[in-house]
């Protein structure tokens with residue numbers, strides 16, 4: 001088995017050093033060139049006094065709450081990222097690239113401008129950039145004197161990036177975009193300020209990819225291209241900043257800086273495999289050496305690729321760091337996230353999942369109390385299970401719940417009790433209470449086996465005021481799902497395979513579409529007795545991972561807009577073990593809906609027509625009937641979706657065709673695998689028949705011998 005971390009691959013080729021640090025106030029670079037006249041005209045003369053040998057004369061520019069989250073050097077380039085953890089985003093990205101004679105580009109938002117004495121630059125859009133002195137006049141584009149980049153080329157740009165979807169509720173109104181200067185800025189043979197230089201282009205695509213979440217903010221960007229000398233100085237400055245001690249009371253933010261960095265790298269779907277140690281198998285002496293029918297032994301090697309593989313020595317803390325921690329800050333940035341555990345009974349799903357919500361809640365509360373303090377955020381906790389196609393509130397005496405969709409096809413659980421939580425102790429108690437209420441049974445592999453899918457929901461909401469009316473506004477949700485054993489369907493008191501699993505899919509449907517993150521913890525047992533189940537689990541999650549990878553590798557066939565907006569929706573059937581091949585198509589309608597996500601209290605939702613789901617063959621493949629030893633509660637009655645109307649506002653896209661073909665591929669693989677198993681079974685059957693036949697023949701022979709013996713005895717007269 002190969003465990004391969006894909007997320008580390010972004011740093012590109014070459015030696016890479018990464019320094020993570022946080023500063024609250026950072027010295028920063030500005031211009032030291034002889035062409036500082038432009039700075040003077042722009043009112044930035046105070047930024048002129050740099051010397052190339054260091055930062056000593058650099059005036060300290062203040063970046064409130066600004067975090068330097070990453071400085072990395074990947075020869076021959078250098079890149080750094082600053083992000084403000086406050087809701088008013090400040091970006092500061094840069095790249096130094098020797099290959100382009102030192103091209104540095106910086107993007108910074110209005111906060112920076114305001115605090116760096118650049119307030120007047122905020123008026124760009126309102127007056128058509130007229131307040132900015134012409135760069136051309138100051139020979140900033142190299143000019144015809146052969147100076148080129150080395151002679152102090154300057155490019156500045158103010159652009160509007162991204163779009164502002166649902167995020168507008170949490171982002172201060174940004175400075176309106178500035179149109180690029182249209183005329184008089186290009187001299188012969190020199191780059192126009194309205195086009196990126198190669199270095200900037202590279203940065204542009206690279207860093208946008210790194211920071212998909214931030215595309216949502218409307219940001220004013222100011223680009224500078226500096227000469228090599230200045231670039232080197234900036235490099236040294238950045239390293240100084242990276243090494244600068246954090247301010248004393250800044251520990252909390254410091255840790256969030258690391259979170260921020262992780263956020264940038266969180267894959268849309270992350271697959272982690274955790275192997276549990278041997279436990280009761282050792283006592284039972286499970287190990288048994290066997291020979292194949294043809295008496296030869298062999299070892300078949302399987303190769304899988306995952307984001308991380310955690311062995312039995314790995315602690316729950318490390319599991320948290322590897323899986324959920326990076327996605328916690330994301331939910332403040334209008335994303336949905338889901339973490340679920342998958343694997344056969346007794347493989348450790350509950351063991352893995354139990355500590356994660358507690359740790360995540362702790363981090364969310366920390367963020368609310370520090371980074372997002374006084375911003376009206378609340379954390380709401382709820383816990384329910386899906387058993388036999390029905391939903392039960394685990395914190396409300398197993399009250400039966402209803403699932404509904406609102407007008408935007410957003411799923412809501414009607415009647416679900418939400419608890420406002422403000423400390424970890426309270427959360428711990430709620431988790432314990434919920435777990436104690438969960439449906440459990442005993443299986444051969446696990447005395448306390450979960451028989452249901454348990455869904456723990458952390459919702460971060462914030463109240464906003466419109467015309468003095470307080471409106472509850474849903475930010476996003478983080479789900480923790482402890483699935484029942486994969487070797488049988490837990491959602492399966494209903495043996496109708498066409499509806500099996502559908503409830504889970506319905507409930508989680510929103511979590512996988514649009515801008516979401518999913519972490520799948522695949523649990524496996526080390527026991528040889530579990531080999532087949534382990535292989536099934538690994539094959540399955542490998543497939544999930546390759547499917548998500550397939551989405552990005554098939555860029556050509558996918559709509560580029562879809563990629564840009566990070567709106568690729570994984571087919572739920574490919575993510576969820578009890579999957580279905582859904583009819584739902586990924587459209588912009590989903591994306592908009594995801595970004596908007598205006599929230600009504602669940603009680604306010606009008607019961608709407610639910611959506612029909614076509615359940616595909618995969619559900620069968622991964623959802624065999626329940627085992628008979630289940631002794632848990634069996635609620636009566638089922639809710640089926642067979643007769644429900646289809647949504648009308650969903651249309652097909654190229655991406656869906658592509659995903660459909662991937663799904664089809666998956667189905668083919670499953671069929672091929674099934675065929676293989678059938679073939680093997682047939683061979684075994686044949687062997688068995690031969691043995692039985694031989695046995696019968698042997699018996700017959702015995703009979704003959706006995707008869708002959710009797711005849712002989714009789715004839716001999718003894």
Ligand SMILES: Nc1ncnc2c1ncn2[C@@H]1O[C@H](COP(=O)(O)OP(=O)(O)OP(=O)(O)O)[C@@H](O)[C@H]1O
Pocket residue numbers: 275276277279312343344345346347348349350351352443446448449450451483484485486523
């Ligand atoms: N990493 C681990 N380290 C130590 N013990 C573990 C680990 N993982 C699981 N176990 C133990 O293995 C047993 C089974 O684990 P658990 O109940 O989490 O399995 P499960 O996959 O949730 O099973 P089911 O699907 O039947 O509910 C438990 O006794 C648990 O304490």
